[in-house]
Amino acid sequence: MEIASLDISQIHEGxxxxxxxxxxxxxAFLSKIKERDGEIHAYLNVMEESAKxxxxxxxxxxxxxxxxxxxxxxxxxxxxxxxxxxxxxxxxSKILESxxxxxxxxxxxKLKEKGVVFLGKTNLDEFAMGSSTENSxxxxxxxxxxxxxxxxxxxxxxxxxxxxxxxxxxxxxxTGGSIRQPASFCGVVGLKPTYGxxxxxxxxxxxxxxxxxxxxxxxxxxxxxxxxxxxxRDEKDSTSADQPSTKNQKLSTKNLRIGLPKExxxxxxxPQVEKLVKDAVQKLASLGAEIEEISLPHTKYALPCYYIxxxxxxxxxxxxYDGIKYGYSAISDLLRQPADAIGDLLDVYLKSRQNGxxxxxxxxxxxxxxxxSAGYYDAxxxxxxxxxxxxxxxxxxxxxxxxxxxxxxxxxxxxxxxEKVSDPLQMYLADIYTISVNLAGLPAISxxxxxxxxxxxxxxxxGKHFSEDLIFETASAIESQIAxxxx
Amino acid sequence: MDINHIAKxxxxxxxxxxxxxxxxxxxxxxxxxxxxxxxxxxxxxxTAHATGMENVARPDEARRTTEExxxxxxxxxxxxxxxxIKVKSVxx
Numbered sequence: 018m019e020i021a022s023l024d025i026s027q028i029h030e031g032x033x034x035x036x037x038x039x040x041x042x043x044x045a046f047l048s049k050i051k052e053r054d055g056e057i058h059a060y061l062n063v064m065e066e067s068a069k070x071x072x073x074x075x076x077x078x079x080x081x082x083x084x085x086x087x088x089x090x091x092x093x094x095x096x097x098x099x100x101x102x103x104x105x106x107x108x109x110s111k112i113l114e115s116x117x118x119x120x121x122x123x124x125x126x127k128l129k130e131k132g133v134v135f136l137g138k139t140n141l142d143e144f145a146m147g148s149s150t151e152n153s154x155x156x157x158x159x160x161x162x163x164x165x166x167x168x169x170x171x172x173x174x175x176x177x178x179x180x181x182x183x184x185x186x187x188x189x190x191x192t193g194g195s196i197r198q199p200a201s202f203c204g205v206v207g208l209k210p211t212y213g214x215x216x217x218x219x220x221x222x223x224x225x226x227x228x229x230x231x232x233x234x235x236x237x238x239x240x241x242x243x244x245x246x247x248x249x250r251d252e253k254d255s256t257s258a259d260q261p262s263t264k265n266q267k268l269s270t271k272n273l274r275i276g277l278p279k280e281x282x283x284x285x286x287x288p289q290v291e292k293l294v295k296d297a298v299q300k301l302a303s304l305g306a307e308i309e310e311i312s313l314p315h316t317k318y319a320l321p322c323y324y325i326x327x328x329x330x331x332x333x334x335x336x337x338y339d340g341i342k343y344g345y346s347a348i349s350d351l352l353r354q355p356a357d358a359i360g361d362l363l364d365v366y367l368k369s370r371q372n373g374x375x376x377x378x379x380x381x382x383x384x385x386x387x388x389x390s391a392g393y394y395d396a397x398x399x400x401x402x403x404x405x406x407x408x409x410x411x412x413x414x415x416x417x418x419x420x421x422x423x424x425x426x427x428x429x430x431x432x433x434x435x436e437k438v439s440d441p442l443q444m445y446l447a448d449i450y451t452i453s454v455n456l457a458g459l460p461a462i463s464x465x466x467x468x469x470x471x472x473x474x475x476x477x478x479x480g481k482h483f484s485e486d487l488i489f490e491t492a493s494a495i496e497s498q499i500a501x502x503x504x
Numbered sequence: 505m506d507i508n509h510i511a512k513x514x515x516x517x518x519x520x521x522x523x524x525x526x527x528x529x530x531x532x533x534x535x536x537x538x539x540x541x542x543x544x545x546x547x548x549x550x551t552a553h554a555t556g557m558e559n560v561a562r563p564d565e566a567r568r569t570t571e572e573x574x575x576x577x578x579x580x581x582x583x584x585x586x587x588x589i590k591v592k593s594v595x596x
Contacts, residue, residue, distance in 0.1 A: 102576075119576035212554050226552060255560040256553070321537035332514060339515065341591055346582030348592070362592040363515070371517030379516060384530055386514040387505055397537065402550030404543050409551060442532055458554025482555055 021045045021182050025239045028185060029087050032079060039075035039090035043068050043134050046092045050136065050183045058158050059168075059178040061097050062105055063137040068092065071134045078132070088246055089132035094184035096175050097138035098145055098221040099230065101125050108221045109143040109153040109171075112338050112345045112373025122219020123251040124188060124230050131246050136184050139174030144335065145190055145223045146377045147171050148198055148447050151438055154375055159434070160203060162472055166431040169199030175233050176203040186234040186243050190220055192227045193323055194426070194451025197463035200233055201426035201475025204465045206240045206492070207233045211482045212458030213258045215244075216251030224330035225256075227323075227455040237464060237493040244485060261483050270494045271305035276419030280316035281450055287429045289469040294425045297466035297476045300498035301491070311419060313411040318404050319453040324445060325388055325401035326456070332385025335378060340369025347372055380441060409457045412479075421491055422479040425450050426463045430472035450477060460485050464492040466499055505530060 020028075020037055031037050037045075047065055054060050075090035095101060098108040100118035102125075107113045121129065128135075142152035150158045150173025158173045160166040161181040168177040172189025176199035179187050189196040191209035200207025208231045215230045222228060232243035250259045275298060282291060302308050340346035347368035348359050357368050374382070388397035415422060427447060437444045454461045459482060463475035476495060480488045507527050511518045518526065574587065583590035 116580055117576075119573065119580070213557065226554065252562065255562075256557065258555075258557065315543070318540060318543055321539045324533065325537050325540070336515070340582060342589060343580035343582070349582040359592070361596075362594060365592055366515040367517035370515060371519075374516070379518075380526065380529060380533075382514050382516060383507075383510055383526060384533060387510050387530070387534075390510065390513060397540075399550055400540050400543075400545060401537075402552060403545035403548040404540055405551045405554075406548050407543065407545070409554065441529055442536060445533075456554065 019045070021049045023185070024235050025087065025091055025185055025242050028091050029085070032085060032090050035079075039072040039079070039134065040069065042090060043072035043092050043136070046136055046184060049181075053161075053181050053183060056159060056164055057161055057177050057181055057183070058156055059139050059174040059181065059183055060094065060137045061107060061109070061140050061155055061174065064104060064135055068134050068136050075132055075134070086131055087242055088128070090134060091185050092134040092136045093128070094136050094139045094175055094178040094187040095125070096141050096172050096187070096189045098141060098190060099125065099188060100219040101135060101138070104138065106138065106221070107155070108145070109141040109155060110373065110375065110378070111154045112369070114345060116344050120219065123216030123253055124247040125219060127247050139172075139178055139187060141174055142171035142377070143375045144221070144331075144378050145171040145192055145195055146331070146381055148194065148444055149432070149437065150174060150199070151434065152375060152377045157434055160431050162204060163431065166433050166472070167202065169202035169427070169431060171195040172207075172233065173199045176200055176205055176207065179203070179205045179233050179235060186232055186239055188230055188247070189233050190228060190230050191455065192223050193327065193448050193455050196231045196233060197426050197451050197461060197475065197477060198448075200463040202431040202473065204468075204473030205233055205235060206237055206462065206464050207231065208240050208244055208462045208485070208488070209454065209460065210244065210248060210485060211460040213256050214248045214260060214460065214483065214485065216249075216254040216257045218251050218253035222334040224327040225334060226330060227327060237489055237496050240462070241489045260485065270301055270491060273301065273306040273421065273491065274419040275301065275306050275308045276311035276415055276422045277308060278313045278316065278415070278422060278424060279310050280313055281424040285428050285449070286425060287469070290425055290427075290429060290474050293467040293469060293474045294423070294476050297495055297499060298423050300502070301494060304494060304498075309419065311415045311422070313415060313453065315404065315407045315411050316453060319408055319456060320445065320449060322401045322404045322408065323448070323452040323456060324384075325397050326405065328381040328385035329389050329398050330385070331378075331381045332389065335382055338370065338373065340365050340373070345369060345373040377441070405456050408453055412453075412457045412459060416481050421487065424477045424479065426475040426477045430469050430474055454479055458482065460488055462488050462492050464495050466495065505534075
């Protein structure tokens with residue numbers, strides 16, 4: 018079997034039994050990248066030399082001791098908004114085109130301790146703003162299932178890399194669906210952890226009350242292995258917390274109470290997607306799960322709520338990109354035109370940000386600045402935060418009656434490149450099933466549940482705070498059922 | 505919306521041709537979010553933190569930056585002089 022298509026456990030067995038070396042493994046993935054990435058463009062930066070060096074170190078360890086951890090020598094890809102020390106980190110933006118990370122993100126430190134091999138940094142919508150990876154300043158990524166279609170976004174590069182066998186697993190980030198939706202579009206597993214389960218230290222911040230880093234992998238078991246490795250309290254991220262013990266948690270699909278929110282199965286959902294999602298849910302009924310319809314009454318207000326809160330936090334978080342401390346600066350831009358003359362400090366800010374940011378960041382910064390400005394704060398931002406409380410209450414009430422909530426991830430399978438770029442609002446509407454989860458800080462996974470005209474479709478499983486183990490258990494049951502029934 | 509005022513607050517330079525397009529896009533988005541007016545939210549507590557954590561503190565101890573760390577950070581500065589980042593004058 019081609020070693021680049023093995024999952025994490027198989028890789029671990031193979032390395033332990035010396036069927037192949039970590040170096041051979043890294044080289045197999047690097048070849049795969051050379052073979053496929055010309056047309057997929059999942060990677061912005063392939064770290065060939067350092068990957069081989071990391072792999073050699075694992076081989077030395079195997080030769081010396083024989084014993085290795087489950088992730089040791091496993092090659093992965095990292096979304097390019099997560100810092101790896103000494104490597105460029107662009108966040109898909111011209112404003113950080115030559116920025117070199119001075120430190121490792123918390124999750125990178127953890128993965129380095131586990132002996133993981135980093136193959137490179139993956140493409141994303143600029144500053145994680147987008148649902149298709151078309152907003153990258155460095156060109157879009159193509160869906161490996163159909164190169165004319167988007168891989169989803171903003172973690173499109175990570176999802177495509179896993180789907181194309183260009184890495185064993187990847188890390189992405191999810192603020193409004195940016196791990197789950199590309200996972201759905203590319204037919205891989207993607208988890209957005211509970212807010213606080215994984216450290217955000219070293220993740221370029223987009224919306225600080227919504228962002229989470231999470232794994233994208235070939236199967237549920239792999240996603241869990243990676244999640245266990247990266248989760249946990251980090252003293253550098255005061256919003257992070259340890260997973261509570263699962264001793265008293267229900268972990269079986271028998272007697273599992275599943276809720277289907279009626280607002281998520283209404284108009285706008287592609288009928289094929291609806292059928293695949295509902296059929297997958299029904300398969301769990303045959304294992305003893307109870308399914309009931311629930312209501313999340315404030316669902317329709319989630320999009321406007323998100324598109325006030327998120328741009329507000331964005332306008333604050335992106336203020337740091339000012340052409341002074343790092344990144345693109347108009348003052349040192351050798352290609353600067355006469356029209357961009359720098360007179361004073363204000364000009365440095367105005368021109369650096371004008372030239373460095375793409376259209377979507379500019380749009381969201383302006384929106385956020387407006388809603389937070391004097392005279393508008395109460396009507397928009399404060400109101401949105403109150404609606405957020407109502408959305409959280411909806412979920413609390415639902416979780417009194419059910420253990421997990423199941424829903425679609427996206428209204429359709431992957432759309433064509435260029436199809437939604439002319440109308441930003443159209444793109445925003447595609448986030449409808451994923452954003453409430455971020456507003457409530459809940460964990461949710463996207464697990465493949467079939468194909469619609471050869472395009473993958475994902476099923477979303479949402480749980481209570483810190484119920485990742487139950488979510489993995491449930492997703493695994495779905496995965497087996499889908500595999501058993503595969504034609 | 506006074507687009508020039510907002511752009512100045514955001515320290516964002518905007519081209520003339522861009523302004524009208526942005527104004528119209530933002531107007532569409534703002535119309536969309538007007539829906540929130542429909543929600544009765546009177547005395548509801550606003551949520552800033554979804555999982556209810558409260559003030560997380562650390563010991564009030566300074567950590568020294570190493571010379572190596574300092575140089576890595578300064579290496580990214582667009583304009584630099586020795587160990588300082590150079591900026592245009594702040595006061596006229």
